[in-house]
Amino acid sequence: MSQFWSPIVQSLRPYMAGEQPAISGLIKLNTNENPYGPSPKAxxxxxxxxxxxxxxxxxxxxxxxxxxxxxxxxLDVGDVFAGNGSDEVLAHVFQGLLNHDAPLLFPDVTYSFYPTYCRLYGIDFRAVPVDENLQVRIADYGQDCGAIILPNPNGPTGIARPLSEIEALIGGHPDRPVVIDEAYVDFGGESAVPLIKKYPNLLVVQTFSKSRGLAGLRVGFAMGQRPLIEALERVKDSFNSYPLNRLALAGAVASWEDEDWFERHRALLMASRERLALELKGLGFVVLESAANFVFARHPGRDGAALALALRSRAILxxxxxxxxxxDFLRISIGTDAECDRLxxxxxxxxx
Structure with missing residues (x-):
């Protein structure tokens, strides 16, 4: 701690990103990167x-x-916002749309950046408990709030709620912003994008980092009706007018247009996920139903931290x-079949 820090810096508990170590022969299954890399066209x-x-x-x-x-x-082009990874897009969302007098609602087991943003921007929040199976209960969100953010599929569980439940959540709060964070939706979830024209309070956030294999390029985007997008633009242009560089823009457009590569490789990854889940169950693991590019699993007879350390000693993260x-759980990103076999x-x- 330094005498030169502002009070807000002293109070922050920063988000802890997954490790990116340079270890020879490492099998890296800790940060949900796509094992197949980006489209050659990108x-x-x-x-x-x-x-x-x-x-x-x-x-x-x-x-x-x-x-x-x-x-x-x-959609209209004015209904789309682009930023430097979905984390930056979410930062603008928290500042521009989720900071109200009543508390922001999100699950108690979810993306751990959410409470970090709340502390950074001084947002009052209430973590809504997931059930005993770590599933989001939409009925629990029928309470007074300033806004709601919900990942679907959720992290780190990978569990997705059906679109009918997401629509009930949005429709149940017509006067409050509802943000659906769809970082993993391409791996088996149902996107809320088709609901955008119907609900002026809905914002959907997605990323190029997972299903398009461009985590290193940092491209994210949000979709919603024009007033919500304008709020994000006002925040962006008060912070950084040029969030996406020329290389990121070129690569993202080419990736988006290469639909064949996208469909082929996400199908490969989903097949690998189901195969790995079966293998883990055969070893006695309890594996949650995942619609993401990872599985969330625990072994009833083993400590989760000890298992992670034992794998690390074998160069598997x-x-x-x-x-x-x-x-008690490990979140295991889906690698190639060879990497999953080694795991x-x-x-x-x-x-x-």
Whole structure:
């Protein structure tokens, strides 16, 4: 702590990102990165954009990218916002749409950046408990609030709620912003994007980091009716007018347009997820039903932290969450089939 820190810095408890260590031969299943990498067309577009135009600022409105996203979903370009990864988009969402007199609602087991944003922006929040099976109960959100944010599928559980329940949540709070965080929706969830034209209070946030294999490029976006998007633009242009660089814009547009690559590789990943879940169950793990690019699993006879450490000693990284309700679980990102096989082999050895 320094005498030069402002009071807010002294009070912060920053979000802890997953490890990114440089270890030879590492199998990295801890941060939900796509094992298949980005579309070759995205890589070619990034290479082509690496020229003299880098001396120029990028398009502050990310128009080409927003046009491509809007066209795919039948939206107006003014209904799409783009930012430097979905984390930055969410930061603008928290500041521009979720800071009200009544508390913000989100699950008590969820993306741990949410309470961090609340502390950073001084937002009162209430964590709504998930049930004994770590599932979100939509009925529990029928209470007074300033706004709601809900990941669907949820993290770190991977559990998705059906679109009918999401619509009930949105419709039940017509005078409050409802944000659906769909970072993992492409792996088996039902997107709320088709509800946007019907509900002026709905904002949907997605990312290029997971299903499109572009975590290192940092591209995220939000979709909603124009007044919600305008709020995000006002925050962005009071913070950083150029959040997406020229390479990110070129790669994201090319990735978005390569639908064949997207469909083929997400299908591969979902098949690998189901295969890994079966293998883990065969080793005695309890595995939650996942609609994401990871599984959340616990072994009834083993400590979660000890299992994570034992895997790390074998150069396999998984994510362990030490909080009360999740400390027995491991969140295991889906790798290639070969990586998943090595994980299962290591677990079989550890379990004896």
């Amino acid at each position: 890589l070619a577009a990034i290479a082509a954009a690496t020229d003299d135009t880098l001396r120029l600022y990028p398009d502050p409105s990310a128009l080409r990218l927003r046009q491509a996203i809007a066209a795919r979903h039948g 998984v994510r362990h969450f030490p909080a009360e309700r999740t400390r 299962v082999e290591a677990l079989r050895e550890i379990l004896g």
